[in-house]
Amino acid sequence: MDFLDDPEPHRPENRVLHRDDAPIIDLSEVDDVRPDVGIQAIDELLELETMGAKLWHFEPGEEVGYHAHPEEEEFYFVLEGEFSLKLGPPDDPEYVTVGPGTFWAAGPYEPHGHRYVGEETGVVLALGAPPGNDEVLNPYELESP
Template sequence: MEYNVADTEDVPITDLSEIEEIPPDLDIRALDEALGLQNVSLKLWYFEEGEEIQFHAHSEQEEVYYIMEGEFSLKLGRSDEEEFVEAGPGTAWVAEPMIGHGHRCISEGGGTVLAIGAPSVEDPGLDPHSLDDEEIDDALDDQA
């Protein structure tokens, strides 16, 4: 594939509540699948007020998020050093591998977040509270 184009409205919405193994119970559009991506994960996440992606980390994947619509409360950082940030449309943030991150929609009308992750690997969420600073530093050094 040299290139591909997809209109997001043509990409089907997946209701994750129907897939028992995959929390959270949100709706997504798998843009990566529609575009045939192999090295990058690319998803649109749709939130109602109060819905969230809980605080987690990944062992390999770096993730970038961009708020398209709505207001969110972000939780970011290492265990016991987390910061909370209020963010709205146009805000982007990144979480390196092994660094905790999560976000909750706080706007009445819901919200939409674009999530980009690389490498595109099966990298289930880790509990950031179970990681120690030496493990995190070693993983980040390996990425450099």
């Protein structure tokens, strides 16, 4: 899914990009895309082909809802702020509070979600492979292994 409106967005030379040079896109203004947070589409700007890479910007209370994917493996790194993670199966989820410097990951069919619980803007680096519109699954509808 392309998030950049400009058909010819600025492409950095040698695929080097500073965080401050990537525009923040307000997803609340993009139809049919949730969550309603801000993102920097690093993958699009650096023309990544085999992985997705976004910086997600959260205000207090914003979240990525509890979900899973059938194919995508996701990797997260907290740059700023404090987040409450919900990880694992619906019948026995684990809740973990994390802050800057914390990594977490979710593989295919692994339910996960996170809510921003800090007071200022929170920022998470999210990487995913394979990229694209991997289907989003409701963990409550998955069959138990």
